Amino acid sequence: MKDNIYINYGKNPIKMTNDLMEKAKVSKYLKSDMKVIIKPNLVLPSSTKNGATTHSEIVEGIIKYLQTQNITDISIAEGAWVGEKTTTEAFKVCGYTDLSKRYDINLIDTKKEETIDYEIENIRFRVSKIFQETDYLINVPVLKGHCQTKLTNCLKNLKGCIPDKDKRYYHNIGLHKPIALLNTLLKPDLHIIDSICGDLTFEEGGNPIESNRILLGYDGLLLDSYCSRLIAYNPEEIEYITYSAKYNVGKLFDEHTKIIELNKSNKDNKDFIKSELAKELERYVDENSACSPCYAGLIFALNKAENNPKDSLNNNNEKNNNENEKNNNKIRIGQGFKGQTNDEDLGIGDCCKNFSKYVKGCPPSGLDILNYLNSFEFD
Numbered sequence: 092m093k094d095n096i097y098i099n100y101g102k103n104p105i106k107m108t109n110d111l112m113e114k115a116k117v118s119k120y121l122k123s124d125m126k127v128i129i130k131p132n133l134v135l136p137s138s139t140k141n142g143a144t145t146h147s148e149i150v151e152g153i154i155k156y157l158q159t160q161n162i163t164d165i166s167i168a169e170g171a172w173v174g175e176k177t178t179t180e181a182f183k184v185c186g187y188t189d190l191s192k193r194y195d196i197n198l199i200d201t202k203k204e205e206t207i208d209y210e211i212e213n214i215r216f217r218v219s220k221i222f223q224e225t226d227y228l229i230n231v232p233v234l235k236g237h238c239q240t241k242l243t244n245c246l247k248n249l250k251g252c253i254p255d256k257d258k259r260y261y262h263n264i265g266l267h268k269p270i271a272l273l274n275t276l277l278k279p280d281l282h283i284i285d286s287i288c289g290d291l292t293f294e295e296g297g298n299p300i301e302s303n304r305i306l307l308g309y310d311g312l313l314l315d316s317y318c319s320r321l322i323a324y325n326p327e328e329i330e331y332i333t334y335s336a337k338y339n340v341g342k343l344f345d346e347h348t349k350i351i352e353l354n355k356s357n358k359d360n361k362d363f364i365k366s367e368l369a370k371e372l373e374r375y376v377d378e379n380s381a382c383s384p385c386y387a388g389l390i391f392a393l394n395k396a397e398n399n400p401k402d403s404l405n406n407n408n409e410k411n412n413n414e415n416e417k418n419n420n421k422i423r424i425g426q427g428f429k430g431q432t433n434d435e436d437l438g439i440g441d442c443c444k445n446f447s448k449y450v451k452g453c454p455p456s457g458l459d460i461l462n463y464l465n466s467f468e469f470d
């Protein structure tokens with residue numbers, strides 16, 4: 092069970108989180124007298140809608156679940172990006188100040204906490220003492236792109252547990268190795284991933300891609316190596332994943348990993364919001380009632396595609412518009428294509444299984460879509 096990955100789809104984060112925790116039988120590992128810390132990603136004071144920060148509703152779902160287990164010693168701890176007041180502001184803007192009042196929960200700014208010093212491979216680590224003193228640590232990152240490390244998710248979210256000075260220091264010496272080593276010092280007991288609308292490329296948000304999905308697992312490396320695929324990265328491309336495997340932080344995702352999906356029919360979220368960058372990339376796509384996680388995988392893949400179907404399709408569109416003819420070689424996605432046959436276009440997902448060329452999956456991962464795009468000869 093601890094090697095499984097659980098995914099829930101939908102638009103009710105409180106219930107989705109509770110259902111995931113029940114399905115994964117989290118209560119087996121809890122005791123009522125435990126001291127529990129929840130660590131979200133509040134990198135900056137920015138609304139969760141922008142794709143950078145953890146939805147407070149997920150943390151609310153966790154608190155409710157913990158309270159049903161009669162756990163009362165619950166804290167939310169975070170150290171936002173560099174700056175004296177950023178954490179307090181982020182707590183406020185992202186709904187955590189209100190949440191803490193409603194549930195009588197402590198809010199801890201890790202920047203103000205005492206640290207414990209370590210040194211591994213000549214790298215200095217100072218970790219907030221509270222994390223070492225807790226009985227149960229729940230990591231609640233946002234699955235999103237990152238301008239330097241490509242992916243930010245479970246493993247990188249622990250950077251919020253160290254002082255500002257060390258955040259700068261890690262950036263200077265290259266982030267990957269310190270992130271992996273930090274995960275040998277701090278080992279969350281549980282990870283619940285906010286994949287509701289993580290950003291396409293940037294940890295500070297701005298181009299959120301709606302996926303309406305929450306994931307749960309017990310192994311941060313397993314989850315990161317799985318989730319990198321969802322946003323169109325091969326895990327080998329993410330250096331800190333390779334380092335983490337070397338330092339035995341956890342297991343890597345492979346074909347034996349069991350994926351347990353809840354509410355599969357809730358993937359169908361037709362009225363999802365599309366960011367400006369997504370709209371730009373979508374110009375070359377024919378979308379008809381696509382589910383949000385499927386569409387998100389395609390947008391992540393299009394943003395990274397080497398063959399640049401964008402240019403090819405753009406040329407076709409211009410040509411075809413001029414000639415008032417049917418467009419050729421489009422990328423088609425969505426339930427509107429169920430049952431349709433097509434020998435010209437590339438279909439995305441099992442809804443297009445009657446196309447002669449389509450990417451399998453429901454939804455397919457961003458990496459599967461990317462690999463197909465890169466091998467597809469666009470006319």
Ligand code: SF4
Pocket residue numbers: 358359380381382384385424425426439440441442443452453454455
């Ligand atoms: S393949 Fe079809 S049903 Fe499945 S996620 Fe994609 S659009 Fe939705």
